[in-house]
Amino acid sequence: MTRELAISVTGLTKIFGDRKVVDGFDMEVAKGTIYGFLGPNGSGKTTTIRMMCGLLTPDGGEGQCLGLDIIRDSREIKKRVGYMTQKFSLYEDLTIAENLDFVARMFGMKNRKAIVAEAVRDLGLEGRAGQLAGTLSGGWKQRLALAACMIHNPDLLLLDEPTAGVDPKARRDFWDEIRRLAAKGVTVLVSTHYMDEAVQCDHIAYIAYGKKLIDGAANAIPGQIGLSTFVVTGPELTALEDRLEAEGAAGQVIRFGAELHVSGTDRAALVALAERERARGSHEWTEKRAGLEEAFIYLMAGAKDNFGAEVAG
Numbered sequence: 001m002t003r004e005l006a007i008s009v010t011g012l013t014k015i016f017g018d019r020k021v022v023d024g025f026d027m028e029v030a031k032g033t034i035y036g037f038l039g040p041n042g043s044g045k046t047t048t049i050r051m052m053c054g055l056l057t058p059d060g061g062e063g064q065c066l067g068l069d070i071i072r073d074s075r076e077i078k079k080r081v082g083y084m085t086q087k088f089s090l091y092e093d094l095t096i097a098e099n100l101d102f103v104a105r106m107f108g109m110k111n112r113k114a115i116v117a118e119a120v121r122d123l124g125l126e127g128r129a130g131q132l133a134g135t136l137s138g139g140w141k142q143r144l145a146l147a148a149c150m151i152h153n154p155d156l157l158l159l160d161e162p163t164a165g166v167d168p169k170a171r172r173d174f175w176d177e178i179r180r181l182a183a184k185g186v187t188v189l190v191s192t193h194y195m196d197e198a199v200q201c202d203h204i205a206y207i208a209y210g211k212k213l214i215d216g217a218a219n220a221i222p223g224q225i226g227l228s229t230f231v232v233t234g235p236e237l238t239a240l241e242d243r244l245e246a247e248g249a250a251g252q253v254i255r256f257g258a259e260l261h262v263s264g265t266d267r268a269a270l271v272a273l274a275e276r277e278r279a280r281g282s283h284e285w286t287e288k289r290a291g292l293e294e295a296f297i298y299l300m301a302g303a304k305d306n307f308g309a310e311v312a313g
């Protein structure tokens with residue numbers, strides 16, 4: 001089956017001053033994918049996403065986005081992109097309808113009245129169109145912001161840590177909505193530091209120091225890192241966690257409810273550790289396939305903030 005590509009770029013490079021903040025990225029994003037960009041602060045995620053969508057001109061490289069050239073056709077691409085930042089970009093002292101109308105006007109849409117009325121209805125906010133956006137709860141503000149950036153029916157949606165600061169129920173609802181959009185063919189690029197956002201992505205790129213270190217289907221990422229995991233159950237897990245960490249014999253020890261997940265890239269060392277620990281007779285050690293949760297924590301733990309490589313380096 002040939003998959004339709006929303007984005008295909010090669011050699012994408014950006015230099016700010018004497019820093020190469022994005023260094024020769026090749027990337028392909030299939031239409032309707034939720035594609036997550038992970039990496040420490042300043043690693044180049046936002047710069048990459050902006051170049052891939054024609055929002056920023058690269059210093060090197062080329063490619064297409066939505067069938068258009070990212071350099072030559074950037075104006076056309078922009079019209080087909082929705083961008084939702086962490087700050088939601090709403091006007092708190094405008095009403096719900098006025099916020100939607102403002103965005104529709106920005107995109108030069110005709111028939112704005114009907115479009116805004118439909119968006120309000122889809123949101124389930126009929127009868128509340130005249131309410132000030134600033135009076136909405138965090139979850140509703142987020143839904144309104146999403147509706148606003150989808151008002152011109154973009155084919156590509158950019159999300160920057162979209163669920164920061166909203167409650168768990170609102171987060172779930174938000175991701176359900178994003179999945180619905182993806183199923184309709186909208187391609188979604190997400191830049192995030194949060195595990196619960198990363199696990200919503202179908203595909204992940206991990207970026208550090210302007211280099212793309214890992215790129216793959218979300219369920220293939222633990223394998224790409226070469227991560228092995230043991231699940232440990234039994235009494236007094238906190239004490240065991242402290243001891244394992246103090247001994248430093250395991251790569252990573254994480255508490256997941258009533259389990260410890262002990263992970264590392266040296267499987268032989270982990271197997272030996274599990275055998276030694278089983279011999280004590282206090283806890284059960286069971287090997288499992290490492291998941292994206294373990295992989296995410298592993299990657300982010302190794303990552304320090306980074307702000308671009310020296311051009312000469």
Ligand SMILES: Nc1ncnc2c1ncn2[C@@H]1O[C@H](COP(=O)(O)OP(=O)(O)OP(=O)(O)O)[C@@H](O)[C@H]1O
Pocket residue numbers: 016017021039040041042043044045046047048191306307308
């Ligand atoms: N317009 C600009 N001019 C100069 N430097 C910039 C500009 N935009 C970004 N940078 C620098 O480029 C590097 C990469 O920034 P970018 O915003 O892409 O990182 P990021 O991975 O998205 O980080 P964060 O997670 O903090 O948003 C940083 O060193 C940043 O300071």
